[in-house]
Amino acid sequence: MSSLPPDVAVRRARPVDLAALAAFVERCSTDTLHRRFHGAGDRPVRRELARIASPTAAHRSWVAVTTDGQVHGTATLAWSRSGTTEAAFLVEDAWQRRGLGRALFAAIAVEAARADVDVVVATVQADNDRAVRFLRAVAPGVRPRYVGGAELDLSIPVAAASIAASIAAPRSGPVSGGRALVSASVEAA
Ligand SMILES: CC(C)(COP(=O)(O)OP(=O)(O)OC[C@H]1O[C@@H](n2cnc3c(N)ncnc32)[C@H](O)[C@@H]1OP(=O)(O)O)[C@@H](O)C(=O)NCCC(=O)NCCS
Secondary structure, eight states: OOOTTTTTTEEOOOGGGHHHHHHHHHHHHHHHHHHTTTTTTHHHHHHHHHHHOOOOOEEOOOOOOTTTTTEEEEEEEEEEEEOOOEEEEEEOOOGGSSSHHHHHHHHHHHHHHHTOOOOOOEEEEEEEEHHHHEEEEESOOOEEEEETTTTTEEEEEEHHHHHHHHHOOOGGOOOOOOOOOEEEEEEEO
16 A cells, blocks of 8 residues: 655645645646546636635645645545535646555545535546546445446445545544545546
8 A cells, every 4th residue: 555755744725835736737747637627728727726725614625745845736625505525636647656645535534524524526537547446445435326427426435434544644634533425426538
């Protein structure tokens, strides 16, 4: 199992991270950005980065940062009006398979449990094997379900996931013991 490199910490995103987030996105490949932003143009991506850097009651994000302040990964948890809680992940290509995604998931899972959230939905493209394998690896118990519009939902009991995640990545914060379920929605190409 990949563990977080010693010079990387996962913490809440904050407004001061905006420039580092922009630089982080610049370093990501087109394909990786497509997986996270689904082909959105520059302006929507910039809006999303501003959103990541500015948490509200409806959404909050985490960043994986090195000691030099550079951002190499981010994860967001967002509450929609319909009651759905969504999760999204992005790790810079050169830093993938080094445990950043797992640690970011730990933060999401712990926060979801703390908020007593039942379901978190992460929307990814259905041919995004990386994301599917990632979610299956970090969230044992994920249940896949195809939904319309070429999407797939993956549902994960987050209480177990948050405990497993906190063991795998203790720097992401304590486990609150809430009852929750994490779900990932996968959109087909
Ligand atoms: C999906 C993503 C966030 C994973 O981040 P990551 O930092 O590479 O993930 P980790 O290193 O923590 O990997 C954790 C485990 O997930 C699985 N995994 C991750 N990437 C994988 C891949 N490309 N192939 C197979 N398994 C993979 C592995 O089991 C891995 O553990 P291991 O490295 O010890 O074998 C990253 O690939 C990414 O940003 N992709 C583009 C954006 C995207 O698809 N977002 C939607 C995600 S819901």
